[in-house]
Amino acid sequence: MATVTLKGNEIHTKGSLPSNGSQAPAFTLIKSDLSSASLSDYSGKKVVLNIFPSVDTGTCAQSVRQFNEEAAELDDTIVLCISKDLPFAQARFCGAEGIDNVEMLSDFRDGSFGDAYQLTFTDGPLQSLLSRSVVVIDENGKVIYSEQVSETVDEPNYKAALEALADA
Incomplete structure (x- = not known):
């Protein structure tokens, strides 16, 4: 179990992120058209997982x-x-914001992503949602960077994630 905070109050996730x-x-x-997307669909590419509640x-x-x-x-x-x-909701947001360089994916159907990455909140007001995290995966499927943001209302360290990509 990992401990993070939400506005200073402790909340917990199922476990810890995969290690580097x-x-x-x-x-x-699940994609915006309700089709499925798997990690294997992105084989041969570097992948940044921007995970949030x-x-x-x-x-x-x-x-x-x-x-x-x-x-x-x-x-x-x-x-x-x-x-x-x-x-x-993801598609509506992207359309309204002109977001077109990222792919939005949902874990709404069965929560298996949150289980696999150990990011599902187990208590607190965000229980069953995903903890704010970034995981960077190289083209061979290896984790090269991970960050679980310790205070949920804070932004992740974009610079560190992008530097991990540059070093890969």
Whole structure:
């Protein structure tokens, strides 16, 4: 179990993120057209997982905007923005914001992504949502960077995640 905070109050997740050097856990998530996307679909590319509780909060929305801006300049890299928001809400947000350099994916159907990455909140007001985190995976499926944001209302360390990509 990992402990983070929400506005200073402790909340917990199922466990810890995959460690650097480990094989990224497989997953299947739902796209905006309700089709499935799996980690294997991105084989041969570097993958940034931008994970957050809900795109309908300011910090989560900002992380999508920031990674959308950064992703435009990345070669052979895909940024996947993952939450339990319904795909319709994710698509609405991207349409309204002009977001087109990232792919939105939802774990709403069965929560298996949150289980595989140990990011599902187990208590507190965000129980069953995903903890704000970033995981960077190289083209061979190995984790090269991970961050679980210790204070949920804070943004992730974009610079460190992008530097991990540059070093890969």
